[in-house]
Amino acid sequence: MKLFFTFIFITISNAILSQEKVKSISANFISEKIIVDGDLSESIWQTAQKSGGFWQNFPYDTSFAKERTEVMVAYDDHNLYIAAICYDSIPHRYVIQSLKRDFSYPISDAFVATIDPFSDQQNGFSFGLNPYGVQREGLVSNGGGMGVTTIWDNKWYGETKRQKGKWTVEMQIPFKSIRFKGNLGTWRINFSRNDLGTNENSCWVKVPRQFNISSLAFTGDLVFEKAPPKKNGTNMSVIPYAIGRFSEDYRVPGSQKIDGSVGADAKMVLGSSLNLDMTINPDFSQVEVDRQLTNLTRFSLFFPEQRQFFIENSDLFDRFGFRQIRPFFSRRIGLDNGSIIPILGGMRLSGKPSKNWRIGVLDMQTGERSFATRKVFSQNYFTAAASYNVFKRSNISAIFVNRQQFDTSGYSDNNYNRVLGLDYNLASANNRWNGKFFFHHSFGSKINANAFAHASWLNYTSRHWNVECNHEYVDKNYNAEVGFTPRIFQTDQTGKVNRFTYWRLEPHVYAFVYPKNSRINKMGPTIYLDHYRNQAFKNTDWLVKSTYDVYYRSSAFLFFIGNAYYTKLLFPTDVSFSGKSQTTPAGDYFYKNASVNIRTDVRKTLTGGITTTYGSYFTGNKFSLAADLTCRVQPYVIFSASYTRDEIYLPYLSKKVELDLISPRIELSVSRSLFLTTFWQYNTQAGNINFNGRLQWRFRPMSDLFIVYSDNYNNTDFSVKNRAIVIKFVCWLNV
Numbered sequence: 001m002k003l004f005f006t007f008i009f010i011t012i013s014n015a016i017l018s019q020e021k022v023k024s025i026s027a028n029f030i031s032e033k034i035i036v037d038g039d040l041s042e043s044i045w046q047t048a049q050k051s052g053g054f055w056q057n058f059p060y061d062t063s064f065a066k067e068r069t070e071v072m073v074a075y076d077d078h079n080l081y082i083a084a085i086c087y088d089s090i091p092h093r094y095v096i097q098s099l100k101r102d103f104s105y106p107i108s109d110a111f112v113a114t115i116d117p118f119s120d121q122q123n124g125f126s127f128g129l130n131p132y133g134v135q136r137e138g139l140v141s142n143g144g145g146m147g148v149t150t151i152w153d154n155k156w157y158g159e160t161k162r163q164k165g166k167w168t169v170e171m172q173i174p175f176k177s178i179r180f181k182g183n184l185g186t187w188r189i190n191f192s193r194n195d196l197g198t199n200e201n202s203c204w205v206k207v208p209r210q211f212n213i214s215s216l217a218f219t220g221d222l223v224f225e226k227a228p229p230k231k232n233g234t235n236m237s238v239i240p241y242a243i244g245r246f247s248e249d250y251r252v253p254g255s256q257k258i259d260g261s262v263g264a265d266a267k268m269v270l271g272s273s274l275n276l277d278m279t280i281n282p283d284f285s286q287v288e289v290d291r292q293l294t295n296l297t298r299f300s301l302f303f304p305e306q307r308q309f310f311i312e313n314s315d316l317f318d319r320f321g322f323r324q325i326r327p328f329f330s331r332r333i334g335l336d337n338g339s340i341i342p343i344l345g346g347m348r349l350s351g352k353p354s355k356n357w358r359i360g361v362l363d364m365q366t367g368e369r370s371f372a373t374r375k376v377f378s379q380n381y382f383t384a385a386a387s388y389n390v391f392k393r394s395n396i397s398a399i400f401v402n403r404q405q406f407d408t409s410g411y412s413d414n415n416y417n418r419v420l421g422l423d424y425n426l427a428s429a430n431n432r433w434n435g436k437f438f439f440h441h442s443f444g445s446k447i448n449a450n451a452f453a454h455a456s457w458l459n460y461t462s463r464h465w466n467v468e469c470n471h472e473y474v475d476k477n478y479n480a481e482v483g484f485t486p487r488i489f490q491t492d493q494t495g496k497v498n499r500f501t502y503w504r505l506e507p508h509v510y511a512f513v514y515p516k517n518s519r520i521n522k523m524g525p526t527i528y529l530d531h532y533r534n535q536a537f538k539n540t541d542w543l544v545k546s547t548y549d550v551y552y553r554s555s556a557f558l559f560f561i562g563n564a565y566y567t568k569l570l571f572p573t574d575v576s577f578s579g580k581s582q583t584t585p586a587g588d589y590f591y592k593n594a595s596v597n598i599r600t601d602v603r604k605t606l607t608g609g610i611t612t613t614y615g616s617y618f619t620g621n622k623f624s625l626a627a628d629l630t631c632r633v634q635p636y637v638i639f640s641a642s643y644t645r646d647e648i649y650l651p652y653l654s655k656k657v658e659l660d661l662i663s664p665r666i667e668l669s670v671s672r673s674l675f676l677t678t679f680w681q682y683n684t685q686a687g688n689i690n691f692n693g694r695l696q697w698r699f700r701p702m703s704d705l706f707i708v709y710s711d712n713y714n715n716t717d718f719s720v721k722n723r724a725i726v727i728k729f730v731c732w733l734n735v
Contacts, residue, residue, distance in 0.1 A: 040161075055205075088166055111169045115173075121427075127158070317399070346362070383482075419480050421439065469508075473501075525548050526548075566588070569589065620650035677696075
């Protein structure tokens with residue numbers, strides 16, 4: 001018996017000792033004023049604890065970083081301060097894309113702090129600077145496995161200073177700009193540094209190379225020296241705007257129009273963990289035009305939300321469902337088939353009232369708009385979501401979405417759409433297991449029987465394997481009008497839209513090896529199946545894809561891909577997607593193709609990529625080419641262009657169909673506050689040429705003057721369709 005207890009004691013002791021100690025850094029409380037200039041001359045930075053020992057994440061993850069980085073943290077009653085010294089062992093030119101805010105971390109030298117104020121390893125904030133002092137901030141959601149959402153903006157301060165053999169970082173993050181739990185003496189944090197000169201990505205807390213470096217599963221402790229940060233109480237920012245607009249539709253005589261409007265957003269921080277956002281008569285004219293895509297599918301394409309009001313805490317609403325089964329999609333609000341519907345006003349309450357609870361409530365009211373053949377009535381959009389943490393990093397979430405029409409008679413009793421859903425999001429402590437399981441049901445004034453959708457996804461990731469499986473079921477009666485479910489809709493040859501139930505099965509297996517002492521970082525095969533069946537569980541579509549992927553240490557990659565397809569056309573269909581009157585008959589079709597995808601070193605000033613695909617296509621064949629090229633005059637100008645071409649030959653057509661999409665772009669950064677972006681799109685499928693130019697002057701933090709010019713032309717005779725110029729002034733005021 002004594003021997004047994006001795007064995008148990010030794011086993012437990014070894015297990016405890018073998019666990020990696022949680023890394024920690026202390027934040028010193030200060031009363032002195034810090035000037036954020038990147039100089040690090042304040043006394044606090046001379047005496048603060050310096051923490052280093054960064055680990056490589058790329059190209060390897062088994063050794064300490066070659067380039068030394070040291071970090072320091074301090075705080076006062078209102079701000080969190082972070083400083084870093086990024087040493088350079090060899091002289092090199094920093095890789096900087098531009099001076100524009102929200103740069104892409106993987107293709108820029110940068111230092112980033114990833115903060116988890118609730119220590120739940122699920123949601124947090126990311127703040128970064130490149131060596132030229134350009135800021136980058138974003139939201140970390142779903143554990144950080146999918147990276148950072150940089151479209152989120154908030155007010156904070158940062159500066160850098162380039163010196164011989166190093167560059168230094170200084171950040172000031174106001175506590176009122178982030179949500180956190182008051183009186184919590186320890187937060188979770190990680191720091192990362194991308195050094196493209198030596199081609200090394202490193203982090204303070206070790207993150208295995210197979211995971212995203214922003215993953216909150218791998219964070220250390222940020223320990224506050226004295227009293228932890230306190231709730232700031234209620235504070236408020238008002239963001240008014242004024243706009244002037246000239247527009248003309250050249251297809252309608254006398255359509256010249258000059259108008260203007262005013263409106264405002266407001267942000268109110270309720271304590272330290274809840275945020276109330278309000279908007280009156282919002283206008284999104286400063287948002288860049290969507291990038292056009294050639295659509296060679298029978299279904300609608302997804303375009304991401306870009307309007308700032310819908311971004312903060314948007315993952316709380318958007319994370320429900322899957323990519324093609326979304327109960328809530330904010331682009332349904334204020335947009336109708338691409339046309340703008342006025343938003344009268346709205347509000348959003350979101351945040352974390354406690355460590356385990358996260359809540360969100362969104363309510364928006366749109367106005368009426370009349371078109372030539374129809375009228376869109378006023379709508380109210382209400383969405384409520386709640387999430388509760390379970391186990392280490394998982395959560396159970398619920399959502400309710402309601403669209404309610406107000407027509408000429410007022411409140412409409414029988415014109416509404418509602419969706420109620422429950423999701424379980426799985427994330428293991430070591431981040432190897434991730435998954436999602438959900439059930440959603442829609443309700444309306446007509447058919448509610450079997451109006452549901454359910455799905456599951458489970459993923460396992462290790463150093464050499466990535467295995468995932470997925471199932472989806474969407475009943476044809478499931479009706480998420482404020483969501484995105486394109487697969488249940490198919491248009492027949494008469495133009496009628498039909499609804500169909502479908503099952504989807506989607507297994508995917510990756511296998512990677514990591515050659516030593518090689519220019520190749522990792523390589524390996526992939527097998528993927530995308531399989532659709534109807535309500536009777538009979539085949540309707542499948543794709544079998546096999547690839548061999550080669551990733552080079554230089555960041556270049558090379559993919560070899562083979563595809564085999566089966567498609568069951570339910571109706572005669574124009575599979576050239578060019579508007580031809582001839583169609584491919586309904587029936588069963590098998591076809592296949594092969595492609596090669598090449599991407600050059602993104603660290604170079606001239607970089608590009610090309611994908612070529614050729615093979616059979618229904619009863620004919622198809623050739624596709626997608627290429628892009630980027631040249632940057634660092635850090636002031638980026639010239640880029642993308643080109644896609646599809647050549648489709650079908651026996652019943654007199655000649656092959658040729659579809660082109662050409663998109664040149666120029667981005668000019670005069671300074672860190674003055675930017676000019678010009679963007680052309682030539683689209684033969686849409687029969688359109690679009691030009692969009694946007695001048696932005698950020699005259700103070702989060703305050704901008706925008707001048708946006710856009711026009712559209714026919715691609716055949718270059719005649720003008722419409723033209724508009726907008727001037728918008730936005731100012732952030734702290735109340």
